[in-house]
Amino acid sequence: DAKTTQPPSMDCAEGRAANLPCNHSTISGNEYVYWYRQIHSQGPQYIIHGLKNNETNEMASLIITEDRKSSTLILPHATLRDTAVYYCIAAGGTSYGKLTFGQGTILTVHP
């Protein structure tokens, strides 16, 4: 899997958009960008994934740059329950489910 780089921590005000960046400059053509989050004392939770195009689901939006070297996860209206560690993972092809979780970004949503 390609290595990803994320800021260690970010803050966001409740109700505002949270934009979490991720760099994956060595991503290969068949690797997807996955985002998971882990709320305290829970298992990681899948959020969204994409290959080239921007993606949106009920939880978040994923913006991938045209050169695919970076991406941004957007939580449009952050709530206190979105406080968690967010992991950006580049995987696919022959990774066979071996998701490599880095240190992630600790997002703290403030009232």
Place this chain on the structure above:
Amino acid sequence: DAGVIQSPRHEVTEMGQEVTLRCKPISGHDYLFWYRQTMMRGLELLIYFNNNVPIDDSGMPEDRFSAKMPNASFSTLKIQPSEPRDSAVYFCASSFVLHDEKLFFGSGTQLSVL
């Protein structure tokens, strides 16, 4: 769907004892993964199964660790003998389509080896 179910939720044992962690994957999922999480090393993949067959156990730290999947609805991770350095949160996850890396994780087992 109840999701991935792990038991026990917490386990406290003494060094040298055998520990067995259990996992029930989501029905219909044909891949099962065991991960371990520590502060020092983060989340690490230990082993994964496809259709009850172990595919890759390269992440299993030592021979003291063993995992089985006797049927599609049950898996165990056993540590014998346990050591204090095995203290961690152990997660089980399952998925349906391998190359869609959408894993569903259980709530984990917090293991403390004294």
